[in-house]
Amino acid sequence: MKLMLHKESNMPLYEQIYMQIVQRVQGGILKAGEQLPSLRTVAGDLQVSLLTVRKAYKLLETKGYVFIQPGKGVYVRGKRKITAKPEDPYEWQRSLPVHVARSQYLMNRQKKYYDFSQAVLFPRLLPTQFLADEMKEVINRNQMLLATYGPVQGDEELRAEITKYLKDHQGLTVNPSDLLITSGVQQGIDLIAQTLLKPGDTVMVESPCYGAAIDVFMNKGMNVISIELDEEGIRSDVVEAICQKKKPALLYINPSFHNPTGTLMSVQRRRELVDLAEMYHFFIIEDDSFGEIYFDDLTLPPPVKQFDKSGHVIYLKGFSKTLAPGVRVAAVAAEGPVFDWLYGVKALMDIGSPLLTQKAMIPFLKTNRMKNHLEKLRTALQIRRDMTVEILSSLTTAAFTIPKGGFNLWVGLPDSIHSLVLLNEAKKQNISFLPGSACFVHDPEHQYIRISYSLLSDKDLQIGMKKLCEVMRDVQDKHSPYPFKS
Amino acid sequence: MKLMLHKESNMPLYEQIYMQIVQRVQGGILKAGEQLPSLRTVAGDLQVSLLTVRKAYKLLETKGYVFIQPGKGVYVRGKRKITAKPEDPYEWQRSLPVHVARSQYLMNRQKKYYDFSQAVLFPRLLPTQFLADEMKEVINRNQMLLATYGPVQGDEELRAEITKYLKDHQGLTVNPSDLLITSGVQQGIDLIAQTLLKPGDTVMVESPCYGAAIDVFMNKGMNVISIELDEEGIRSDVVEAICQKKKPALLYINPSFHNPTGTLMSVQRRRELVDLAEMYHFFIIEDDSFGEIYFDDLTLPPPVKQFDKSGHVIYLKGFSKTLAPGVRVAAVAAEGPVFDWLYGVKALMDIGSPLLTQKAMIPFLKTNRMKNHLEKLRTALQIRRDMTVEILSSLTTAAFTIPKGGFNLWVGLPDSIHSLVLLNEAKKQNISFLPGSACFVHDPEHQYIRISYSLLSDKDLQIGMKKLCEVMRDVQDKHSPYPFKS
Numbered sequence: 001m002k003l004m005l006h007k008e009s010n011m012p013l014y015e016q017i018y019m020q021i022v023q024r025v026q027g028g029i030l031k032a033g034e035q036l037p038s039l040r041t042v043a044g045d046l047q048v049s050l051l052t053v054r055k056a057y058k059l060l061e062t063k064g065y066v067f068i069q070p071g072k073g074v075y076v077r078g079k080r081k082i083t084a085k086p087e088d089p090y091e092w093q094r095s096l097p098v099h100v101a102r103s104q105y106l107m108n109r110q111k112k113y114y115d116f117s118q119a120v121l122f123p124r125l126l127p128t129q130f131l132a133d134e135m136k137e138v139i140n141r142n143q144m145l146l147a148t149y150g151p152v153q154g155d156e157e158l159r160a161e162i163t164k165y166l167k168d169h170q171g172l173t174v175n176p177s178d179l180l181i182t183s184g185v186q187q188g189i190d191l192i193a194q195t196l197l198k199p200g201d202t203v204m205v206e207s208p209c210y211g212a213a214i215d216v217f218m219n220k221g222m223n224v225i226s227i228e229l230d231e232e233g234i235r236s237d238v239v240e241a242i243c244q245k246k247k248p249a250l251l252y253i254n255p256s257f258h259n260p261t262g263t264l265m266s267v268q269r270r271r272e273l274v275d276l277a278e279m280y281h282f283f284i285i286e287d288d289s290f291g292e293i294y295f296d297d298l299t300l301p302p303p304v305k306q307f308d309k310s311g312h313v314i315y316l317k318g319f320s321k322t323l324a325p326g327v328r329v330a331a332v333a334a335e336g337p338v339f340d341w342l343y344g345v346k347a348l349m350d351i352g353s354p355l356l357t358q359k360a361m362i363p364f365l366k367t368n369r370m371k372n373h374l375e376k377l378r379t380a381l382q383i384r385r386d387m388t389v390e391i392l393s394s395l396t397t398a399a400f401t402i403p404k405g406g407f408n409l410w411v412g413l414p415d416s417i418h419s420l421v422l423l424n425e426a427k428k429q430n431i432s433f434l435p436g437s438a439c440f441v442h443d444p445e446h447q448y449i450r451i452s453y454s455l456l457s458d459k460d461l462q463i464g465m466k467k468l469c470e471v472m473r474d475v476q477d478k479h480s481p482y483p484f485k486s
Numbered sequence: 487m488k489l490m491l492h493k494e495s496n497m498p499l500y501e502q503i504y505m506q507i508v509q510r511v512q513g514g515i516l517k518a519g520e521q522l523p524s525l526r527t528v529a530g531d532l533q534v535s536l537l538t539v540r541k542a543y544k545l546l547e548t549k550g551y552v553f554i555q556p557g558k559g560v561y562v563r564g565k566r567k568i569t570a571k572p573e574d575p576y577e578w579q580r581s582l583p584v585h586v587a588r589s590q591y592l593m594n595r596q597k598k599y600y601d602f603s604q605a606v607l608f609p610r611l612l613p614t615q616f617l618a619d620e621m622k623e624v625i626n627r628n629q630m631l632l633a634t635y636g637p638v639q640g641d642e643e644l645r646a647e648i649t650k651y652l653k654d655h656q657g658l659t660v661n662p663s664d665l666l667i668t669s670g671v672q673q674g675i676d677l678i679a680q681t682l683l684k685p686g687d688t689v690m691v692e693s694p695c696y697g698a699a700i701d702v703f704m705n706k707g708m709n710v711i712s713i714e715l716d717e718e719g720i721r722s723d724v725v726e727a728i729c730q731k732k733k734p735a736l737l738y739i740n741p742s743f744h745n746p747t748g749t750l751m752s753v754q755r756r757r758e759l760v761d762l763a764e765m766y767h768f769f770i771i772e773d774d775s776f777g778e779i780y781f782d783d784l785t786l787p788p789p790v791k792q793f794d795k796s797g798h799v800i801y802l803k804g805f806s807k808t809l810a811p812g813v814r815v816a817a818v819a820a821e822g823p824v825f826d827w828l829y830g831v832k833a834l835m836d837i838g839s840p841l842l843t844q845k846a847m848i849p850f851l852k853t854n855r856m857k858n859h860l861e862k863l864r865t866a867l868q869i870r871r872d873m874t875v876e877i878l879s880s881l882t883t884a885a886f887t888i889p890k891g892g893f894n895l896w897v898g899l900p901d902s903i904h905s906l907v908l909l910n911e912a913k914k915q916n917i918s919f920l921p922g923s924a925c926f927v928h929d930p931e932h933q934y935i936r937i938s939y940s941l942l943s944d945k946d947l948q949i950g951m952k953k954l955c956e957v958m959r960d961v962q963d964k965h966s967p968y969p970f971k972s
Contacts, residue, residue: 089822090821090822090823090824103833121633132632146812147609147612147811148609149604149812183839187836190835194680194705215830221684327840336576340592345589347698348676348702350673356842
């Protein structure tokens, strides 16, 4: 493990060392029981004083991330047994200066039955039968589809249908030739980051933020700055203050039913962000994964993209959330020279997304089915949201704002509960959720968790939530605020 | 357009400016008719003298990439009309320091009937019917497959089958748990580059090299060094000489039926490369896209990966070439901590490849079908290779080495033919091929073309090749060696 310092950063060096190790522990790159390099090694590699490294290690110990075995070394805390493997032939890889610091997926490899950790729909709410039939139809009509590469930009007919969909359902006007099909929104984020950013660029995100977006930016060596939200969305005055000091390359936002907090950005705030992007020439990634899922007969504001007239906003719309994760189709809307750059990089990423699923979803989008389907989804998810809110508020003192749409509830834990301690205990009851720490850029806040009420059946949701509340009360009584300490 | 200089590079500054513009023109990022920034702007941006920029622009003019309109500016040569668009709202994007310099796919958007430009199989040679039926079966058995994300690592059953396949068909021993499924080999290359490299790292490639691999490395800001081949493959003595001067991070190779030249690397050379990787601790990407397609009853040497005992070689095997491009399934084999890093980054790239196609190919791999299918492919492609060789050598004085496997013939054009002039004329006859220039890292060589004999039917191959030979003789008589000059 080699670390990198940004010597021009405002952050003290010991804090940078501390952060980078915390990120690796949290991102699953450094595992429980692994030994950290010695003070001397780190100091030598980074050309800093021993004192600086010692300060960082001390802080890691205080915060409960590592423990020090006198005379032996410093180890990552956790349950895995420490075994020395002197003959490991792959050990040389650990000394590489690798920049993969975090990936929330590395931590989530173990599935639990009461799964509140994924913002994914309950499979029976999805039009799987229709899609399956249509896929068979597509194969019958044209097997040769499998034998050729599709267009890198994505199927033309699909792009035309998505254009109509965006107009009808999101109030967004785009041109089919300005759409590029990707394998899900996640690939869209990665594509834009690969195309537009270089290490050291400043990227602004909401705080908290969708963890897998943070991970993309952090792993590419960006200088990620997080900006607080209020009830209208990301604070545009803070965005402006940052623009006056630095030259940010990009702002990543979830304006409609923000992941994880569920916040809906006001129209005023949307306009302000576009104004700022035009003035300071940064790109905005508008990740609109949840826009269709609004509750309580809300009137949805237009996407941020709709206010953009000069190619500053790159809009992402996915269909994994509303049609099916197995479909893996999303669209990126971008105008100007940047479109060709994205096209070129998408080709280099995978030579274009497969045609079969693109073709299969066209008939669903074309008919009234999609409209009816979305209405059904809104109803079903509103019921789930209400249930979750009801159980949580009757059984715990957890704090939250009721979301007006989306799949997630952002929960502030009753004081003294550490999210990772809670997760540890919950897993024993076959329950999982996303610890809020995954949604912060630097020093993670541990008093939050994200509950996705989308994946379980009504019944399992009820049972699971009640169990989770029990675990919460249990932990509240018994445990110390730091994980893994006795 | 903003350029970047590597001030510590051995290459003179004017040459770096020249190269970067050439790459953008060739990569389709700078289009015919586009105006280059003024001498003063470039000099100011890069903090170099006006003389340096003038030298670069002069060289661009001499080589035929740009023309100078006195009093107006410098423009990219080509057929597009120059139109001033002062009111273009997206113009601001052009001043961004974007690092997308090349993507061969940007140039290949127009399909031609006699298509020798793609190393893709003639669709009727593929087991499309079987795969289509199996896909319908999979959907019938388990629709819910569409409604969930598959494992990020790829389907477990498929990984077990690929393990067997690699053992039986390539003589490679790997563990199913060390395989990661990607959407094609191209995604595998991108994944490894994203995971292991940072801008400025030294990457070694063969010269010539698969263009889309060069593009991935160049666009990520790598210092790409190309190393010549001899009849045994990449020159390992040159690799060693580079290791003694620099610390390369990676070597990318196609040992079996190298793309584009068709060279088969000797066993000795394979061993030497692993020895060097172990000694100097760099990774090797072994892209084994064509290993199954050998001719003349050749005995295939084991993959480079087979000699690796310490996780230095990352092996890539794709099934788009032999089963179907629409399948988009490839496997990455890697051991040690690097496996988890790749896993984490793959998750962030697209949350895992779709399950449907993974499930659908299992029965084909499982039975004897794959073995029989590969035998059929070898026969069919050997016939196509022989035809191509026969026509070329009887009708032209082009120079080439007969490949012992693979999809491609690397052709040295009779002197004075420029590959882009030839391509221009060929397109008028509805013919396309890959200009060799796409396969070089820096100053492209224009006297080569790559002919892929895989995509057309026997009959079209014959007609197309004869037409191409005519165009070649025609160009030889009429044209000047530089493109776009009168």
